[in-house]
Structure formats: C-alpha cells, structure tokens
Amino acid sequence: MTDAVAAAFHKAMRLKDSFAIADSMSFDDIPGWDSIGHMNLVTELESRFGISFDMDEIVGLDSVGAVRAVVARKSAA
Amino acid sequence: MPLLPERARPEVDAPGESLVAAILGHGDRWPERIAIRTPRETISYGALAERIRLAAAKIRRAIGNPGQRVLLCGPNSPELVVAYFAVHAAGGVAVLLEADIPRETAGWIAHDAQARLALCSRELDLPIAVADLASWTSAGDDRPLESPQCGLQDPADLIYTTGTSGRRKGVLLAHENIAQAALNINAFVKTRHDDLEVMPLPLSHSFGLGRLRAMAQAGHCLLLLPGMRNPAAVLKQLLDVKAAGLALVPAGFDLILRMTRDRLGDARQHLRYIEIGSAAMPADTKQKLMELLPQTRICHHYGLTEASRAAFTEYHADRDHLASIGQPGPNVSMAVRDEAGHDLGDGQAGEIVVRGGMVMQEYWMQPELTYETLRGGWLHTGDLGYRDADGYYYLTGRQSDVVNVGGRKVSPEEVEQALNKHPAVVESACVGAADPQGVLGECLKACVVLRREVRDEQLIEWLRQRVEEHKIPRIWQRVEKIAKTPSGKIQRHLM
Numbered sequence: 001m002t003d004a005v006a007a008a009f010h011k012a013m014r015l016k017d018s019f020a021i022a023d024s025m026s027f028d029d030i031p032g033w034d035s036i037g038h039m040n041l042v043t044e045l046e047s048r049f050g051i052s053f054d055m056d057e058i059v060g061l062d063s064v065g066a067v068r069a070v071v072a073r074k075s076a077a
Numbered sequence: 078m079p080l081l082p083e084r085a086r087p088e089v090d091a092p093g094e095s096l097v098a099a100i101l102g103h104g105d106r107w108p109e110r111i112a113i114r115t116p117r118e119t120i121s122y123g124a125l126a127e128r129i130r131l132a133a134a135k136i137r138r139a140i141g142n143p144g145q146r147v148l149l150c151g152p153n154s155p156e157l158v159v160a161y162f163a164v165h166a167a168g169g170v171a172v173l174l175e176a177d178i179p180r181e182t183a184g185w186i187a188h189d190a191q192a193r194l195a196l197c198s199r200e201l202d203l204p205i206a207v208a209d210l211a212s213w214t215s216a217g218d219d220r221p222l223e224s225p226q227c228g229l230q231d232p233a234d235l236i237y238t239t240g241t242s243g244r245r246k247g248v249l250l251a252h253e254n255i256a257q258a259a260l261n262i263n264a265f266v267k268t269r270h271d272d273l274e275v276m277p278l279p280l281s282h283s284f285g286l287g288r289l290r291a292m293a294q295a296g297h298c299l300l301l302l303p304g305m306r307n308p309a310a311v312l313k314q315l316l317d318v319k320a321a322g323l324a325l326v327p328a329g330f331d332l333i334l335r336m337t338r339d340r341l342g343d344a345r346q347h348l349r350y351i352e353i354g355s356a357a358m359p360a361d362t363k364q365k366l367m368e369l370l371p372q373t374r375i376c377h378h379y380g381l382t383e384a385s386r387a388a389f390t391e392y393h394a395d396r397d398h399l400a401s402i403g404q405p406g407p408n409v410s411m412a413v414r415d416e417a418g419h420d421l422g423d424g425q426a427g428e429i430v431v432r433g434g435m436v437m438q439e440y441w442m443q444p445e446l447t448y449e450t451l452r453g454g455w456l457h458t459g460d461l462g463y464r465d466a467d468g469y470y471y472l473t474g475r476q477s478d479v480v481n482v483g484g485r486k487v488s489p490e491e492v493e494q495a496l497n498k499h500p501a502v503v504e505s506a507c508v509g510a511a512d513p514q515g516v517l518g519e520c521l522k523a524c525v526v527l528r529r530e531v532r533d534e535q536l537i538e539w540l541r542q543r544v545e546e547h548k549i550p551r552i553w554q555r556v557e558k559i560a561k562t563p564s565g566k567i568q569r570h571l572m
Contacts (some may be wrong), residue, residue: 016534027306031541032549035305035332036516042336055337058309 004048005068012040023065030064041067049075089264089407091434092256095233096293097165097225099256101126103296112292113155114273114300116314120155122296130221132163132214137222139194139206143168146190146235150174150183151198151210153280153301158289159214160196161280165233165252168226169193172235172247173281177545182245186237190247190441229253235441236283238382239479239486247441248382257408257434258385259294262287264407265389266322266350266376270296274322275315277302277329283382284354284484288324297322308332312340319347326484327358331516334365342369354378354386355484356518357472363399367392379403379470384456385435387411388470401469402462409433413464418453426463426473430455478569480509483517487548489569492521495543501531506559508569510552523550524572526558 006021013032027033033041042061046052051074053061061067094102103110104126112122120128136147147169151157164171172190174183180202187195187203195203196210227233233252237245268274268291276299278285292299300318302311305325312333315323323344325333330353333341351366351373358377366375375393378386379402388411390403405411410432413421421427436456439447450457459476480487489507496505503526510522525536533553540549560571 014534014537016532016538031538032546033306034546035308035329036514038307039332039336039514039516055309055313055340058336059307059313062307062310 005045005064005071008041008044008048009064009067012044013037021064023068024063026063045071051075089257089260092229092253092260094256095165095225095227095229095252096256096259096290097129097162097227097252099296100162100293101129101166101225103293104129107296110270110296111273111298113158114298114318115153115155116302118155125155125159127221128159128214129162129166130223131217131219132159133166133222133225134219135213135217136163136169136194137167137226139208140167140169141193143226144170144232145193146170146172148172148174148183148187148190148192148195148197148203148205149210150176150178150195150201150281152176152303153276153285154198154210155301156198156210156214157280158301160210161286161289162293163214165227166222166225168231170232170235170249172237173286174237175279175281175545179543179545186245186247189237189245190235227252229256232438234286236286236382238283239488239491246443246446249438249441251438254385254435254437255290256294258287259290261407261409261433261435262291262352262378262386263295265386265391266291266352267374268292268295268297268322268350272297272321272349273300273318274298274324275300275302275311275318275320276324277305277311278324278326279304282355282485283380283385284324284326287380287385288352305329305332309336312337312344315348316340316343320344321347321349322351323348324352324354326355327353327362328356328483328517330358330366331362334362335516339369341366345370345372348373350374350376352376352378354380356481359515359518360399363392367396377403378406379472381458383437383450384409384431384433384458387431387433387458390469395469398465398467398469401465401471403470404468405431405470409435411464411470412455413462413470414455414457421463423464423466426461428476429458429460429462429470429472431458432456478508480507480521481519482521482547483512483519485547487521489521492523492540492544492548492550493567495540496523496525496536498543499531499536499539501527501529502536503528504559506567506569506572507550508572512551514551517551520552521548521550522552522554522572524554524556524559526556 108123380386388403
C-alpha cells in the first residue's frame, strides 16, 4: 500500500521518478500539490484503492501521512 | 453610443475619500467590529487601523518622499492587509507580488518599478532594502501616523500584469480609481457591512485585491484563506462560519463541485452573494450554481487589471443572457469599436472599449503603450466582441496571445523562453488549449522539438525551477518543427 500511495502522488503531481515521498510532507513540500493536484490525488486514490472520500475526509488530506492514515482506515473498513 | 436599456443599475457617487481613509474611519467609528478573520485569528477594525498607522509611520520614514514604490510579497495574511494600507497611508505606491514569484521576476519588477523598499514574508534577494513583513506590521513603539498622506489623485497601486511579449506591464492606479472600483463593485454585488465573506483568492491578484478594496469601502469582514489548494476546505469554512459572501474563480467552483458534489447547496440559507471573475464559467456550471443557490446573488464580472470590473451579470436576473459577459457595471461605459475607432452597432463585432473612474492612469514608464491603450479617453481592452439589442456584451476572441489559465494570465513566450533553455529542447511553441480535465477552461499546450528523448516529467521539473506552477503546460506534444512566418514569428494558430 505504501508504494501505491506514493505512486498516486507521483501521478497526480506529475513528479519525476526520483522524487522521494515522505510522510511528513505537506502542500509546500511537494511540487504541483495545488488545487488541481489535490483533485487528481483524490481521483487517483479513489481509483487505486476502490474507496470514496466525503468532504470532511478530503479536507483532512493535507499531508502524506494524513493521506496514508485515511487510506489505511478506509481500505480496512 | 446608444443608450443602454434600464436594468437594475444602481447610481454610484464619485469617491469622497481614499480607501485607506475609509478603513481608518471604520476603525475610529466601529473599533470592535471584526475586519479580518483567518482560521487562527480575528482582527477588529480598531486593531487593524492601529497597526496600519504604526506601520505607515515606519514605512514613511523608510521611503522618505511620497510616491515611492514599495514591494509587498507574501501569502494572504493580516500582515499583508496591514502593509497594503500602510503603504497607502504613508503616501507610497503598493506593488503586490505573488507569494511564489520567482526571484528573477521579483528582481526585474524591483528594478522596473524603481522600488525603494520591499516587505516580504520570505527571503528574497533583491537589489533594494528588504524587510520582514511580519515585524514591520506588528505592534511597535513608534509614534503612529494619524492621517493618510495621500490624496485621491495620487498613485496608489502599481500592479504588474502579463504582457503579450512575455514582459510584464505595470498598471498604475490612483486612489480615486481603486476607490471608485470598490464603490462600483459593492453597488452591484450589494455587500453589507455586517457580511462575513470567505476570500481564498490571492491578494496579489487583481480579483482578490478588488475584494479587499471592497471590504475597505463597505466595512464588512473578510475571512482570508491561504488559497484554493484544498477546495473542500474552502467549502467547509464557508459552511462552518455560515458566510454571507464568497469570491472565487470559475475553476474553484468546478473543483468544489467535483470534490464535494452538491454540498455547496448547504450554504443556500446564508450565502447572500458570490463574486466570480477572471475567466468564463462553463454553461453547465452556471446552471448548477443557480440550482444549488436559488436565493444567492451570483455576480460574475468581466474585467481586467487596467479597469477593475467593467461588466457584470447576475445569473438569476440575467438568466436569458448567460452566455454574455453582461452589461456595463455601475458608473461604467462600454462600447464596441472598429479598427478606425468608430462605434459599431448592435451585433457588429469589434474591439470592446471601456470608460469610467476606475480605469488606470497609465502603464508604468510606457507612454507609447499607454497612448495606444487609452486612446480618446477609452480603455482599449484588446478583447473582441459585440453587443446585442438588449445591451448585453459577448466576447468572441482576443487580440493577444495571452492564455487565461483558470483565471490567471500566462504569456506563452515566457514559458517558451524557459523551455528552450532545457538541454534536450531545440525549440518550442506554447498555445492555449481546452483543459482536458475541463476545470481550468484553458490551459497551456507545449509543442516541443527535441534533440534527444526526454520525459514530460523532466521538462515539468525543469519549468518548476523557473516559472510558477500555473504556467506549466498540461498538454505536451512532440513535433518535427515549429510553424513560423518568413520573419520567424511563431504561427500559434497552426500549432
């Protein structure tokens, strides 16, 4: 799952392969994490993990660690 | 020019005072009223006025003479609001820079504006005095500057906007221009002093700055958000505080609707007005907003940095003319002219021209461009369109190559210049194209001639070091050659 979350970030933000994703990273740390990148990230996560987010969950997707936690919780449900 | 049919066009007086005088007056009259909120703090008009007066004293000492340009660089924050009005109170001219402006561009603007001082929230290596925005706008022990040192005819703002050749143009606005614009906007939108408005637009952008000026005039409260990075968070704030107002570009609404479905409709009981601008809204998004918000004034402006808002539509009232950019706003005249400068009749296409007290003074240090643009007292917008028999204006195109990416103007040449420096790129051409995701309206498409294969992500990474994120092309195409005229000019319509 770890790789799939990182891959979702890479695809949504159009990052080069060598860019390393860390849990502590937030909006300012990842190039391309703007409003379009955020929408692409949500779409990518929903498609990769077969889950869907409500408004409050999307609001909370503000760091890589937070994304990982929400995805893990919803995937386990 | 034929008289326009009467529509609910409120009469608007000429401004009697500058916006900084107005905001200081609110502080004196209603010191407890809340002026600015952020997710972390609340500032009353009284506290805001005190901080403006203190910062103004400091700025005045630093710049010496009135009329000096002061650069302001930072994300949306109370500090930026204080600094903006403090520069005005000190008799200076505010030059707002995007928070993420590349250092090279900031340096160019500092030089072009002949700025005396820069107040920044991040380290910027500039050839002028640079000071910390936060410390200059927090409480100090200086003697405050009690009265604004500016008159209505004095210059207030120098706003750099994207030019057709990639070079930015400085738009010089006097205090009377921005005060008139604020009066016009408030008259149409019907902002009230007890409104709480959610404002995620950057203050460095003409639209966001216009909302701040409107607040200074109306005396309402702005809830400043750091931007639209997380569109769902903007909607959550709007619902949590039961906001009466919202300002957003069309792409922002599209993102909110995609990510939160119909939750915007939850605001229908308290959201009295929306101001939309900077780009066109797709017809189906307009219909969706009208359906979700049947009681809200949904005001969409047509404007440009040089003339603030020129025309308005209100979706519900103008439901039969939703494809138009509306009718001239309060206190604004518009016409359609041919190349020889003659007025054209209804249905005839030409250049849209605008006149009113909100129109700029000049392009900074560009007298020829100013003369060309302000011919005969009318601002020539460069936008092509026509007026229908009901007095509504319609856009059909524009004269320049500038691309409108989600409400922000991008010069293709600036991106091409950055792209052409990549070692794998022989040459490139950038053009506007429909955003494949349907959010931004237009986006940039890059056609590149390569000397060796390189991935899109590598070119994107290269550009991220050199231009702002919204300028990065979303469509990439490899081509054999760039179509050019015999004189070497790129033929963008063929790309």
